[in-house]
Amino acid sequence: MEVTSLSSSEIKMKNEDDISLDKGDTIDLMGKIQIQVADDNTLRFAPVLDTTEEGTYELRGTVYDEDVDGDSLPTWTPYNFEGFYYNIDEGIGTEQLKIEELNDREIPDGKLVYTSEPQPVEFEHDEWGNFTVVGFMAEKYFAGYPEGNDNSDIEDVSVLSDNVLAKVLTDSDDKESMYSGSALVLEEGYSLNILEVDVNGETVWIQLEKDGDVVDDDFITSGQDYIYKTELGEAEDVPIIIVHFGTVFAGAETSAVFTEGIFQISDDYIEINSGDTFDEMEISSISESGITMKNDDDIGLGDDDTIDIMGDIKFKTADDNTLRFYPFVEVDSEGGASKTLKINLPDEIIVGDTFEIEVTAGNESIEDVTVNFNEVSAGKTDEDGIVEYTAEEEGTFKITAEKDGYTTANTNAKVIPPKEKMSLNISPETVYVGDTITIGALKTIGGDPIEGANVSIDGKVIGETDSNGTLTYTAEEIGKIKISATQEGFLDKSVEVNVKDYEAIFEFSNLVIDPIEVRAEKEATITIDAENTGNAAGEYDVELVVNGSSVDSQKISLDVGESMTVTFVHSEEVPGTYTVEVGGQEATYTVKEKSSMMLYALITIILLLGGGIAYMFTKGGWNAATMQAKIDELIRSVNLKK
Numbered sequence: 001m002e003v004t005s006l007s008s009s010e011i012k013m014k015n016e017d018d019i020s021l022d023k024g025d026t027i028d029l030m031g032k033i034q035i036q037v038a039d040d041n042t043l044r045f046a047p048v049l050d051t052t053e054e055g056t057y058e059l060r061g062t063v064y065d066e067d068v069d070g071d072s073l074p075t076w077t078p079y080n081f082e083g084f085y086y087n088i089d090e091g092i093g094t095e096q097l098k099i100e101e102l103n104d105r106e107i108p109d110g111k112l113v114y115t116s117e118p119q120p121v122e123f124e125h126d127e128w129g130n131f132t133v134v135g136f137m138a139e140k141y142f143a144g145y146p147e148g149n150d151n152s153d154i155e156d157v158s159v160l161s162d163n164v165l166a167k168v169l170t171d172s173d174d175k176e177s178m179y180s181g182s183a184l185v186l187e188e189g190y191s192l193n194i195l196e197v198d199v200n201g202e203t204v205w206i207q208l209e210k211d212g213d214v215v216d217d218d219f220i221t222s223g224q225d226y227i228y229k230t231e232l233g234e235a236e237d238v239p240i241i242i243v244h245f246g247t248v249f250a251g252a253e254t255s256a257v258f259t260e261g262i263f264q265i266s267d268d269y270i271e272i273n274s275g276d277t278f279d280e281m282e283i284s285s286i287s288e289s290g291i292t293m294k295n296d297d298d299i300g301l302g303d304d305d306t307i308d309i310m311g312d313i314k315f316k317t318a319d320d321n322t323l324r325f326y327p328f329v330e331v332d333s334e335g336g337a338s339k340t341l342k343i344n345l346p347d348e349i350i351v352g353d354t355f356e357i358e359v360t361a362g363n364e365s366i367e368d369v370t371v372n373f374n375e376v377s378a379g380k381t382d383e384d385g386i387v388e389y390t391a392e393e394e395g396t397f398k399i400t401a402e403k404d405g406y407t408t409a410n411t412n413a414k415v416i417p418p419k420e421k422m423s424l425n426i427s428p429e430t431v432y433v434g435d436t437i438t439i440g441a442l443k444t445i446g447g448d449p450i451e452g453a454n455v456s457i458d459g460k461v462i463g464e465t466d467s468n469g470t471l472t473y474t475a476e477e478i479g480k481i482k483i484s485a486t487q488e489g490f491l492d493k494s495v496e497v498n499v500k501d502y503e504a505i506f507e508f509s510n511l512v513i514d515p516i517e518v519r520a521e522k523e524a525t526i527t528i529d530a531e532n533t534g535n536a537a538g539e540y541d542v543e544l545v546v547n548g549s550s551v552d553s554q555k556i557s558l559d560v561g562e563s564m565t566v567t568f569v570h571s572e573e574v575p576g577t578y579t580v581e582v583g584g585q586e587a588t589y590t591v592k593e594k595s596s597m598m599l600y601a602l603i604t605i606i607l608l609l610g611g612g613i614a615y616m617f618t619k620g621g622w623n624a625a626t627m628q629a630k631i632d633e634l635i636r637s638v639n640l641k642k
Helices: 597-618 624-641
Strands: 002-006 011-014 026-030 033-037 045-049 055-060 095-099 112-116 119-122 130-136 139-145 168-172 176-179 183-185 190-198 203-210 213-221 225-232 235-250 255-265 281-287 290-295 306-310 313-317 324-333 341-344 354-361 370-373 376-380 386-390 395-402 409-416 422-427 436-443 454-457 460-464 470-474 479-486 493-500 506-514 517-519 523-532 538-546 549-558 563-571 576-582 585-592
Touching: 112 130, 130 290, 139 168, 176 183, 176 190, 190 235, 190 255, 203 235, 213 225, 341 395, 341 409, 354 370, 354 395, 370 386, 376 386, 422 479, 422 493, 436 479, 454 470, 460 470, 506 538, 506 576, 506 585, 523 538, 523 549, 523 576, 538 563, 549 563
Parallel strands: 517 585
Antiparallel strands: 002 011, 026 033, 033 045, 055 324, 095 112, 112 290, 119 130, 130 139, 168 255, 176 255, 183 190, 190 203, 203 213, 225 235, 235 255, 281 290, 306 313, 313 324, 341 354, 354 386, 370 376, 370 395, 395 409, 422 436, 436 470, 454 460, 454 479, 479 493, 506 523, 523 563, 538 549, 538 576, 576 585
């Protein structure tokens, strides 16, 4: 919806496009207001309130206004009171609440009349015909099986005439495959066990359990219904479980059978009798034809009041001297516990590709939902609410999601032909503000140019590629831009380009250490060439790193295209091999031990005095002990001078 006018007196909105009322659809109209369309060839639709978000919602009927309606007393049905039970797919509603007399602000005894008449509805498994339902105080109940049903094994039964009401638990035509030893899990603790499958005789031996105890067993042939009957109060032989068994088939390792329809009603029934009271109302009659209730005392309609009428149905009156009131029921929604299914599909579905169909209700993923793709089973959703499917042909197809206890969801899926992959080439690779970019669209396979591709920058279309598959664009702002291209028959393609400001780029080369070997504590000269290859002048801190530690640095400044040699002088005290890193370049050099002064002194003395020592041995009377004493004295003298 689109707001078309706005004033102090009103807001007017109109639909801005055609609204298709496809059967089975739920259409988001505006805000929390939706339109629900019947899943039927007859067009039926109604506005409904979206209750998927957590909260308490009031479902009310039309307002009786004394000033407007006067003596025209209200009657509420499912058509003007959403709180009543109504099956929109079949157009079935059974309840009515009527005020026959209103005395000022009081409904006299017996003048508020509630009636509900059972109506036939079709089984989901259409071979079974119909069963009857009845609404009772805004809840749906099973009323019986009508006479002349399509299934001769299901006899005419009216539990309503025996004062019994039971909930419908399952009504499904889902196809399930079952094997020997497997079990069909039903509601309220029931399970149907497959004991044996006889392919030759097309017979299945089954056993029904309730809370682990065997309550029935039977042999069923292919195409036959299994029916379990029990008592519900005074109603005898009521079929509460019906399962249709289809084809029996032989597999490679085991034999199996298909079930093709399941129906179950609750054995936890309620009994109602004439004279029973529910708040202000009393049952005046109950039979196969319906239920009638009337107020058993006067009902006062005081201003600003909420009156419990029966069950969850209440009246709310206006806080005003003029009598205005309406019926309502309150519905509590836990958000994730929504019972309205929703189908989520990918934005694009391509022939031959496997895609995911996701089913949710509120904020929760729903498991075990039956999904059909154009009436062909796609399978059941997993614990993440997902089932995968591969579309084999192009076109528009209907997808349906169904699960017992949930509102069925329908949506249309458009399957398109396979698309080729597109590549985008951006030139230059590094883009600066003010640069002209050449954008090239090419086929990924083969590299042929793609003419006529729509190119956009950050979502804004700038033009189409030419016959060479190219388009130019001038980058006017610094920062990241998203370049996208689309063309019919091709997958969309996007790339991100970083538009840079003008900058200095320093590149380093020719790292030299001289000498490559040096004595400890002796200096080595380290040089490296630096050049600014960028498009702006700039400064750079050149750092000298030796064995992973920063030992020196120099700040250099270069214009565009300028170069220089950076020189460091460095020495080490400890011998070893040292790794030098400057500007991303790396080299090694060796530091050797420094020379010994004492050794040099001794050698020199020995050479100079060699002749004198020889003389002292021959002429001066020295011996070996005398020479050792003289050497020790010399060493002490050298050490003292160091």
